[in-house]
Amino acid sequence: MIELSNVNKQYGQATVLKNINLRIGEPGIYCLLGRNGVGKTTLLKSIAGYQNISDGEIRVDGKEITTATLDTGVSYIENLSKHFNLPVRKLLSIAGEVNPSYDFDFAFEMMDRFELDGKKKFNNLSFGMKTMVSTIICLASNKKVILLDEPVIGFDAIMRAEFYDMLVESYKKHPRIIIVSTHIIDEIEKTIEKLIIIDKGAIRFFDTLKAVETEANSLGIQQLSLQDFFIQMVRHKGGDTK
Numbered sequence: 001m002i003e004l005s006n007v008n009k010q011y012g013q014a015t016v017l018k019n020i021n022l023r024i025g026e027p028g029i030y031c032l033l034g035r036n037g038v039g040k041t042t043l044l045k046s047i048a049g050y051q052n053i054s055d056g057e058i059r060v061d062g063k064e065i066t067t068a069t070l071d072t073g074v075s076y077i078e079n080l081s082k083h084f085n086l087p088v089r090k091l092l093s094i095a096g097e098v099n100p101s102y103d104f105d106f107a108f109e110m111m112d113r114f115e116l117d118g119k120k121k122f123n124n125l126s127f128g129m130k131t132m133v134s135t136i137i138c139l140a141s142n143k144k145v146i147l148l149d150e151p152v153i154g155f156d157a158i159m160r161a162e163f164y165d166m167l168v169e170s171y172k173k174h175p176r177i178i179i180v181s182t183h184i185i186d187e188i189e190k191t192i193e194k195l196i197i198i199d200k201g202a203i204r205f206f207d208t209l210k211a212v213e214t215e216a217n218s219l220g221i222q223q224l225s226l227q228d229f230f231i232q233m234v235r236h237k238g239g240d241t242k
């Protein structure tokens, strides 16, 4: 379970996260949406203990998360994640050496599925391939909370389709909280169960896709698309805080 209580984050004079209260209790695949610079990465990195918040509290399964927390139970990746310049097979393998719950079978199955050359060194991979290696390591970690920060940016259309399938398979095998931030909104609709929209430092919407439909109808949107819904929520409800 992830619990954020009165979370504020400031960079200098700028407040990015404003008194955020959020409780994610159920396992599921959650999608985090928000405009550029709204604070998605800040939020995810804070939950992962990669950076400290300015005020408030973050707990994962009851444990307070700060940069000093030793075992957060959270695995986070961003698309520019760095790794040792080792061959892919070695990287996927050493990632599990210190983690007893690491799913080696999943990692190597995905390496084959995505046609990653196990002998190729990390620095020699393309941008999309590097992100895929990081994503596989993150999902195979089997931590209680998985945070994928814009994983699909460098993926081609086939990779993206395979990625969504991989996400569902990984979740079915090990149900846990998986949060994916993305700007490619409509594609992920079939994969997710709940939506989190962050806007102007606050949680604007946090509910199921069924509730999205209800909310969309109330906004007068006939043909439901997640992207339309997001645009409407941010444009027309920009002044409210749910």
Ligand SMILES: Nc1ncnc2c1ncn2[C@@H]1O[C@H](COP(=O)(O)OP(=O)(O)OP(=O)(O)O)[C@@H](O)[C@H]1O
Residues within 6 Å of the ligand: 011, 016, 034, 035, 036, 037, 038, 039, 040, 041, 042, 043
């Ligand atoms: N280390 C930092 N120091 C100062 N400002 C920062 C720092 N990190 C992020 N910011 C600022 O905080 C705001 C939120 O950034 P963040 O990266 O969390 O947004 P985001 O929603 O992930 O954006 P995007 O969708 O463009 O990736 C931005 O205005 C950014 O410039």
